[in-house]
Amino acid sequence: MSPSGIKTEKLAGWNRPPVIESDGEGELLEVAMGPHHPSTHGVFRMDVVLDGERVIKLKPVFGYLHRNHEQLGERQSYLASMPYTDRLDYFCSLTNNWAYALAVEKLVGQEVPERAEYLRVILAELTRIQNHASTIGFLLQEMGASGTPLMYAFREREKILDLFESLTGSRMMCNYMRFGGCRVDASPAWLEATRKVVAGLPAFVDEFERFLMTNEILMARCQGIGVLKPDLAVNAGISGPMLRATGVNYDIRKVDHYGIYDRFKFRVPLGDHGDIYDRYMVRMLEMRESILILNQALKDLPAGPVMDPKAKIRNFRPKAGESYGRIEAPKGELGFYLISDGGPNPYRYRVRPPSFINLTVLEDMCLGSNVADVVLIFGSVDIVLGEVDR
Amino acid sequence: MKSVEEIKAAIEAAVPGAVVKVILNPAPNAQHSLLIDAPHAVAVAEFLRDDDELALDFLSNVTGVDFLDKEIAEKVKVTRQVPKEVDGVQQMVDETVEETRKRVEPGYLEAVYHLFSVSKKHGPVIIRMRTANRTDLVELPSLTPIWRSAEFQEREVFDLFGIVFTGHPDLRRILMWDEFKDHPMRRDYVEPDDYEYEPTAHDDVLKRAQAHKAKVSAGEVSQ
Numbered sequence: 001m002s003p004s005g006i007k008t009e010k011l012a013g014w015n016r017p018p019v020i021e022s023d024g025e026g027e028l029l030e031v032a033m034g035p036h037h038p039s040t041h042g043v044f045r046m047d048v049v050l051d052g053e054r055v056i057k058l059k060p061v062f063g064y065l066h067r068n069h070e071q072l073g074e075r076q077s078y079l080a081s082m083p084y085t086d087r088l089d090y091f092c093s094l095t096n097n098w099a100y101a102l103a104v105e106k107l108v109g110q111e112v113p114e115r116a117e118y119l120r121v122i123l124a125e126l127t128r129i130q131n132h133a134s135t136i137g138f139l140l141q142e143m144g145a146s147g148t149p150l151m152y153a154f155r156e157r158e159k160i161l162d163l164f165e166s167l168t169g170s171r172m173m174c175n176y177m178r179f180g181g182c183r184v185d186a187s188p189a190w191l192e193a194t195r196k197v198v199a200g201l202p203a204f205v206d207e208f209e210r211f212l213m214t215n216e217i218l219m220a221r222c223q224g225i226g227v228l229k230p231d232l233a234v235n236a237g238i239s240g241p242m243l244r245a246t247g248v249n250y251d252i253r254k255v256d257h258y259g260i261y262d263r264f265k266f267r268v269p270l271g272d273h274g275d276i277y278d279r280y281m282v283r284m285l286e287m288r289e290s291i292l293i294l295n296q297a298l299k300d301l302p303a304g305p306v307m308d309p310k311a312k313i314r315n316f317r318p319k320a321g322e323s324y325g326r327i328e329a330p331k332g333e334l335g336f337y338l339i340s341d342g343g344p345n346p347y348r349y350r351v352r353p354p355s356f357i358n359l360t361v362l363e364d365m366c367l368g369s370n371v372a373d374v375v376l377i378f379g380s381v382d383i384v385l386g387e388v389d390r
Numbered sequence: 391m392k393s394v395e396e397i398k399a400a401i402e403a404a405v406p407g408a409v410v411k412v413i414l415n416p417a418p419n420a421q422h423s424l425l426i427d428a429p430h431a432v433a434v435a436e437f438l439r440d441d442d443e444l445a446l447d448f449l450s451n452v453t454g455v456d457f458l459d460k461e462i463a464e465k466v467k468v469t470r471q472v473p474k475e476v477d478g479v480q481q482m483v484d485e486t487v488e489e490t491r492k493r494v495e496p497g498y499l500e501a502v503y504h505l506f507s508v509s510k511k512h513g514p515v516i517i518r519m520r521t522a523n524r525t526d527l528v529e530l531p532s533l534t535p536i537w538r539s540a541e542f543q544e545r546e547v548f549d550l551f552g553i554v555f556t557g558h559p560d561l562r563r564i565l566m567w568d569e570f571k572d573h574p575m576r577r578d579y580v581e582p583d584d585y586e587y588e589p590t591a592h593d594d595v596l597k598r599a600q601a602h603k604a605k606v607s608a609g610e611v612s613q
Binding site for chain 2: 015016062063066068070071106107108109232234235236237238239248250255318319320321322323324326333335337339340347348350352356357359360361389390
């Protein structure tokens with residue numbers, strides 16, 4: 001019983017990471033992996049306790065990149081937060097923009113014109129492809145395939161980033177979406193260039209898959225390692241490709257039908273075992289589905305305005321209320337929770353970061369495996385520290 | 391999916407003694423929420439997760455919110471006796487006057503949980519819990535035993551808002567460093583004078599730095 005009289009319930013056994021016994025030979029070694037370890041994708045630390053090569057305890061340490069993004073959002077107007085959302089997950093700034101715009105649009109009941117919805121889908125799917133390609137590249141890099149697979153992925157990513165730059169003015173910090181549409185219209189020349197890039201993508205995915213899928217080293221190091229069970233994954237709030245790799249069919253594009261995703265035909269790739277290989281494979285297949293969506297969206301793109309002419313831009317003060325908007329970002333469920341008190345700034349601005357919550361089960365996946373596999377398991381979660389630490 | 395009123399009725403039927411209040415959301419999205427009382431929160435959460443029809447197995451988001459003490463000015467009609475001369479005689483007479491009184495409504499910290507169902511593919515169901523005040527009674531039961539995804543998020547709320555989650559298996563600071571004293575997301579948080587070094591301090595920072603220097607030389611603070 002706590003001082004306030006609240007009963008504290010017993011934890012369910014599977015709710016905690018299992019306890020691994022050491023074999024009793026020799027001493028335990030405590031290693032701080034990070035914050036400057038090259039495999040940590042930024043400044044992130046794992047305090048690992050090792051028994052020989054085996055991990056028997058792992059505690060993630062966050063906060064090296066913490067800048068209190070949520071308070072920045074409360075100190076400035078709604079629109080002024082839009083460029084800051086780019087800096088959360090700097091690989092996927094356009095999906096961050098979309099999630100934030102969606103939350104604000106839900107707060108004020110704002111409609112979005114058709115053409116803007118299509119442009120949003122096109123940009124989000126391009127973002128997904130470049131994110132998944134680079135994630136796979138990084139994973140191979142951490143496996144020891146130094147440089148080459150990553151450069152294959154980055155070659156394709158550069159093409160997509162060039163498209164972003166010519167449309168929004170910036171390769172990574174796009175700041176493109178607005179409440180009620182998009183900032184600028186896409187020119188016919190841009191659409192032509194996009195069609196050309198999208199037409200070249202299947203060949204890239206085929207090539208990438210041919211090199212990697214049956215690669216002996218990749219299979220040996222990924223299959224059966226870092227296994228995550230579906231019931232734990234759901235309970236721990238895991239989302240995105242990591243959840244689907246465990247076999248749980250949950251894609252927010254299919255569940256919520258936000259934007260216009262109900263108009264496109266695509267499948268949701270699912271894994272079977274929940275190991276690193278399944279996570280890699282789900283990302284590979286998702287790239288193919290994204291190409292399908294891109295082809296449909298580029299074909300059906302209607303003419304019209306990209307910004308709702310009735311959208312309020314100056315003196316934007318939503319009425320008191322709250323809204324939670326979420327999208328299927330490349331890394332998982334990205335949500336924004338806003339509370340308005342009628343003022344020009346949000347009263348509360350909360351980001352639901354997929355990378356941060358996906359790390360909840362990092363210890364469960366790593367326990368009992370070798371320390372060299374920790375790097376791979378961590379890489380297969382797909383995180384960006386800008387979003388984890390906010 | 392059930393409406394909030396139906397969920398409220400279901401909770402009250404399943405968990406005896408639970409006090410549930412519907413909090414309406416005036417925004418067009420109509421995401422209403424349920425305020426649940428802290429002593430029954432774990433039982434309510436367990437019911438929401440395990441109920442066959444609701445099956446809210448996916449806790450997506452945990453948010454802390456801070457509401458400051460509110461000073462409310464109200465006009466009250468007061469009757470009191472006033473001395474008055476009636477027909478040349480001093481008498482006490484009842485008189486009704488309007489007075490402005492100030493009442494302080496205590497603030498509270500709030501934890502908001504957004505629940506979804508992966509198996510039934512519906513949601514969100516939003517539940518909230520409130521602390522008694524912002525200073526000493528800041529305990530709420532942890533829902534980590536029910537949904538593991540609250541583990542890091544409740545740590546974050548504890549770190550940034552100072553809500554103490556009882557029953558949390560590992561309640562430590564997560565984003566700020568361990569020696570940090572305050573809770574930076576509270577509405578009345580004031581940054582320390584020497585929060586960060588600025589080579590050319592100006593405006594507010596310069597004033598704070600000068601005040602801090604004066605305090606140090608007067609021996610009021612050590613550093």
